[in-house]
Amino acid sequence: MAINTDMAGGHAGSGSGGVLALLNDTRYRGIIAQIALIIALVALGWWLVHNTIENLRSANIASGFDFLDRRSGFEISQLPIIFSSESSYGRALLIGILNTLIVSAAGVVLATILGFLVGIGRLSTNYIIRGLSTVYVETFRNIPPLLVIMFWYFGVLAVLPRPAGAIALPFGSFLSNRGLQTPTALFQTGAWATGVALLAGIGAAVLLAWYARKRQLATGQRMKVLWPSVGLIVGLPVVVFILTGLPVEFEYPTATRFNLQGGFQIKPEFLALFLALSVYTGSFIAEIVRAGILSVSHGQTEAASAVGLRRGQILRHVVVPQAFRVIIPPLTSQYLNLTKNSSLGLAVGYPDLVAVGSTVLNQTGQSVEVVAIWMVVYLTISLTVSTFMNWFNRRVKLVER
Amino acid sequence: MEEQVSGYVADQQIPSRPAPASDRGIVHAVQKNLFATPVDSVLSIVFGAFAIWLAWSILSWAVFDATFVGGDRASCLTPEGGESEGACWAFVGAKFSQFMYGSYPIDLRWRPNLVGIVFVLLVAGFAIPKVPFKALNGWLLFAVFPVFALVLLTGAGFDVSGGFTAFLMLMAATAAYLLYGDDAGGLAAWPGRVAAIALIACFAGIVMSSLDTGTIRFAGITFTVWSLLACLSAILSVGAIALGMAQRAGVQIWRPVLPVIVATIVAVLLAEDYGLRPVSTNLWGGLMLTLIVAVTGIAASLPLGVLLALGRQSDMPAIRTVCVIFIEFWRGVPLITVLFMAAFMLPLLMPSGVTFNQLLRALVGVALFSAAYMAEVIRGGLQAIPRGQYEGAQSLGLSYWQSMRMIILPQALKLVIPGIVNTFIGLFKDTSLVYIIGLADLLGTVRRGFSDPNWITPSTAATGLVFAGFVFWLFCFGMSRYSLFVERRLDTGHKR
Numbered sequence: 102m103a104i105n106t107d108m109a110g111g112h113a114g115s116g117s118g119g120v121l122a123l124l125n126d127t128r129y130r131g132i133i134a135q136i137a138l139i140i141a142l143v144a145l146g147w148w149l150v151h152n153t154i155e156n157l158r159s160a161n162i163a164s165g166f167d168f169l170d171r172r173s174g175f176e177i178s179q180l181p182i183i184f185s186s187e188s189s190y191g192r193a194l195l196i197g198i199l200n201t202l203i204v205s206a207a208g209v210v211l212a213t214i215l216g217f218l219v220g221i222g223r224l225s226t227n228y229i230i231r232g233l234s235t236v237y238v239e240t241f242r243n244i245p246p247l248l249v250i251m252f253w254y255f256g257v258l259a260v261l262p263r264p265a266g267a268i269a270l271p272f273g274s275f276l277s278n279r280g281l282q283t284p285t286a287l288f289q290t291g292a293w294a295t296g297v298a299l300l301a302g303i304g305a306a307v308l309l310a311w312y313a314r315k316r317q318l319a320t321g322q323r324m325k326v327l328w329p330s331v332g333l334i335v336g337l338p339v340v341v342f343i344l345t346g347l348p349v350e351f352e353y354p355t356a357t358r359f360n361l362q363g364g365f366q367i368k369p370e371f372l373a374l375f376l377a378l379s380v381y382t383g384s385f386i387a388e389i390v391r392a393g394i395l396s397v398s399h400g401q402t403e404a405a406s407a408v409g410l411r412r413g414q415i416l417r418h419v420v421v422p423q424a425f426r427v428i429i430p431p432l433t434s435q436y437l438n439l440t441k442n443s444s445l446g447l448a449v450g451y452p453d454l455v456a457v458g459s460t461v462l463n464q465t466g467q468s469v470e471v472v473a474i475w476m477v478v479y480l481t482i483s484l485t486v487s488t489f490m491n492w493f494n495r496r497v498k499l500v501e502r
Numbered sequence: 503m504e505e506q507v508s509g510y511v512a513d514q515q516i517p518s519r520p521a522p523a524s525d526r527g528i529v530h531a532v533q534k535n536l537f538a539t540p541v542d543s544v545l546s547i548v549f550g551a552f553a554i555w556l557a558w559s560i561l562s563w564a565v566f567d568a569t570f571v572g573g574d575r576a577s578c579l580t581p582e583g584g585e586s587e588g589a590c591w592a593f594v595g596a597k598f599s600q601f602m603y604g605s606y607p608i609d610l611r612w613r614p615n616l617v618g619i620v621f622v623l624l625v626a627g628f629a630i631p632k633v634p635f636k637a638l639n640g641w642l643l644f645a646v647f648p649v650f651a652l653v654l655l656t657g658a659g660f661d662v663s664g665g666f667t668a669f670l671m672l673m674a675a676t677a678a679y680l681l682y683g684d685d686a687g688g689l690a691a692w693p694g695r696v697a698a699i700a701l702i703a704c705f706a707g708i709v710m711s712s713l714d715t716g717t718i719r720f721a722g723i724t725f726t727v728w729s730l731l732a733c734l735s736a737i738l739s740v741g742a743i744a745l746g747m748a749q750r751a752g753v754q755i756w757r758p759v760l761p762v763i764v765a766t767i768v769a770v771l772l773a774e775d776y777g778l779r780p781v782s783t784n785l786w787g788g789l790m791l792t793l794i795v796a797v798t799g800i801a802a803s804l805p806l807g808v809l810l811a812l813g814r815q816s817d818m819p820a821i822r823t824v825c826v827i828f829i830e831f832w833r834g835v836p837l838i839t840v841l842f843m844a845a846f847m848l849p850l851l852m853p854s855g856v857t858f859n860q861l862l863r864a865l866v867g868v869a870l871f872s873a874a875y876m877a878e879v880i881r882g883g884l885q886a887i888p889r890g891q892y893e894g895a896q897s898l899g900l901s902y903w904q905s906m907r908m909i910i911l912p913q914a915l916k917l918v919i920p921g922i923v924n925t926f927i928g929l930f931k932d933t934s935l936v937y938i939i940g941l942a943d944l945l946g947t948v949r950r951g952f953s954d955p956n957w958i959t960p961s962t963a964a965t966g967l968v969f970a971g972f973v974f975w976l977f978c979f980g981m982s983r984y985s986l987f988v989e990r991r992l993d994t995g996h997k998r
Contacts, residue, residue: 131817131818134818134821135818135819135820135821136820138820138821138824139820142824149851152850152851152852152853153847153850153851155853156849156850157850226534226535226538227535227536227538227542227545227546227549228535228536228546229536229545229546229549229550229553230545230546230549232553233549233552233553239979240975242978242982243927243931243974243975243978243979243982244931244971244974244975244978245931245932245934245945245974246931247934247935247937247938247945248934248945248967248970248971248974249971251945251949251963251967252964252967252968252971255952255963255964255967256963256964256967256968257964259963260960260961260963260964437834441835441836441837442836444836444838444839445838445935447838447938448937448938455836455838455839455842459842462842462846468842468843468846468847468850469847469850472839472842472843472846472847475835475839475842476831476835476839479834479835479836479839480831480834480835483833483834484834
């Protein structure tokens with residue numbers, strides 16, 4: 102105790118006792134503040150849980166996750182796996198998770214392509230390309246994604262002609278207010294050989310790249326890798342495909358009086374959500390890409406052209422690797438935003454996790470459990486994506502001394 | 503002496519000559535910017551054709567084929583009963599007041615109008631650098647305006663409880679203690695100790711006020727004995743701080759007292775009956791509601807965000823962990839699940855009998871959600887302040903809260919104004935989600951509008967959504983320009 106009083110410094114010496122002396126010592130004050138915070142949080146938590154239990158009891162709502170095994174009794178329009186109204190709530194939620202992942206993955210791909218093209222376009226010296234890119238970015242960045250989703254769904258897709266008068270697109274596809282109907286490929290026996298050839302081609306290309314790199318490090322000579330790789334990955338499967346006698350048959354959709362028969366149907370809900378998310382997120386990615394490229398200092402480009410690299414080489418070897426370091430962290434958060442925004446599919450009836458969950462919530466009244474499932478799933482997705490992107494970020498990071 | 507070598511030295515600058523004829527004029531500019539290489543030429547032609555097609559389609563949809571006047575859907579359909587290809591602006595015209603105010607009573611719409619005008623004036627005064635009286639303007643905008651808006655929009659005459667009043671005063675007194683407690687000597691001097699003990703007493707009084715011990719009516723507010731004691735303790739606390747400050751430096755002793763006075767006035771004003779007709783919040787809607795949710799969300803999230811950002815930077819592991827978990831949790835989940843949580847779980851979490859109206863629930867959700875984002879923006883500002891500033895503040899003998907108040911936060915917050923504006927743009931766009939939990943914001947009223955059987959035509963939905971999109975775009979684009987302007991004004995770095 103004596104030591105503590107000494108540590109407490111001059112002010113507390115006026116015989117005010119041990120407690121005040123402790124409070125005046127910044128270290129102990131810190132510990133006391135933390136203990137107080139923890140006690141307050143535990144008390145708050147206890148109070149909230151207590152209230153919830155009381156409320157649930159008085160409203161006669163069951164708690165716990167037993168409802169996941171019960172019969173759901175509703176239908177879902179978009180099914181990656183088998184489901185019927187006889188299936189359980191748990192399976193319904195699983196379909197919701199899968200649908201969220203499907204639309205997010207598709208959206209990420211298109212948004213990235215769109216974003217990179219437009220981001221480079223905004224730096225083009227060409228008036229028209231730069232102008233169009235700027236208009237695109239400034240328009241979609243400043244409009245709520247929900248509005249864009251609703252625009253595609255209610256404003257564009259819903260007013261397309263009925264299936265009987267569907268708009269014919271190339272490759273035997275049809276666009277109508279029931280969505281996009283594309284042909285399906287039906288693989289026949291022997292098609293597996295093509296798949297194997299594709300895998301083998303990819304494997305060989307990876308080996309080739311590894312060997313070329315090793316040789317360059319050892320001898321300084323560069324090998325042509327691009328065209329042999331394309332040949333291995335594309336050419337080999339094509340050759341095998343032809344040799345095995347074209348083992349595939351396409352089923353084309355045909356228009357009947359009221360509907361389109363056959364083929365694969367992409368629902369308008371998915372299309373609206375997918376297009377809106379890609380277009381919206383693409384505009385943000387474009388800005389990130391532009392900022393990344395601009396962040397590479399002018400001296401780098403000048404130095405590169407001074408050592409005699411051509412325009413394409415400067416871009417490939419000097420600008421892009423450095424721009425990537427700046428681009429990746431914000432790009433990650435855009436991917437995560439896209440995934441989180443996919444929950445807006447609820448507004449147009451795309452059965453993602455939130456839409457299915459809200460149906461379950463309305464039927465069972467078990468809001469606590471459903472909200473908990475939502476939170477856990479989204480947090481898991483967030484953590485997984487950011488772990489992966491952090492790993493990728495470390496790979497491309499500047500190695501400093 | 504050096505001999506003059508050259509016979510001629512120009513005594514004035516030779517005027518620069520114009521660029522060669524081949525490098526001048528529109529022809530050259532077009533050649534350089536559109537047809538530099540064959541690939542460029544092809545791209546220019548293809549995208550030029552696309553741009554013309556796009557502009558023409560938009561123009562013919564929005565103007566040439568559009569219907570501007572009409573009373574119902576018939577006017578947007580062609581006479582033969584066919585479907586008109588253009589926009590149906592008549593629909594927007596007919597529903598315009600709904601898109602702006604929702605179902606707010608028509609004869610009372612001067613109230614939101616007045617609030618809107620005052621808001622625009624105050625924000626303009628605050629945002630334009632040249633306008634004088636920034637401090638007064640700030641007080642009006644952040645302390646007076648919210649009460650004014652709340653009173654005018656709802657009609658006031660609330661049944662304010664003593665517990666609520668005491669809670670407001672506790673918040674104000676806690677803020678005063680954290681910010682100014684050390685100016686009064688902190689726990690080392692008796693005024694600081696009295697202030698701290700009074701704060702704890704105030705908190706205890708609020709906890710005890712749920713016990714029923716008879717009521718006292720004062721200034722339109724119903725107090726219980728305990729809540730009255732809590733209010734008095736809060737006053738005692740700030741009084742002690744002011745006294746301590748007077749004993750020591752004796753400057754600006756009104757500062758710690760001000761928050762509690764504001765809190766008291768707020769409670770009294772809310773309880774006052776002005777003879778205004780009350781308007782229930784479920785009648786609010788349209789752009790008005792969108793703005794209310796966005797502005798309240800940002801205003802509530804700023805102080806919370808500052809606290810969270812400070813907590814995340816703290817040396818104390820428990821506080822840091824709590825803040826990190828809080829921030830990462832809200833940032834990891836979509837806003838829509840947060841709104842569902844607010845709508846369905848908040849009533850469960852409160853003691854039975856306590857009810858929130860739907861708007862308030864949404865506001866709580868939005869505020870917590872945006873506080874997490876705001877915290878990260880502010881943390882960026884805190885990290886950008888050089889270490890020397892922190893150390894300098896310490897070497898002057900300032901306490902943690904003093905150095906934050908006087909040295910760090912003013913610099914950090916100024917640095918992140920663009921970030922705050924960007925967060926606000928994000929929040930403004932996100933408010934459109936409240937439509938999903940049943941509030942009629944701008945997007946919600948448009949959505950309801952185009953389901954109206956009187957107006958169902960193929961182009962109604964697109965027209966309504968384009969209109970709403972344009973309104974959102976105007977606000978967001980304006981704010982992003984402002985953020986760019988601030989960024990340039992504050993930017994002192996050297997750019998190439």
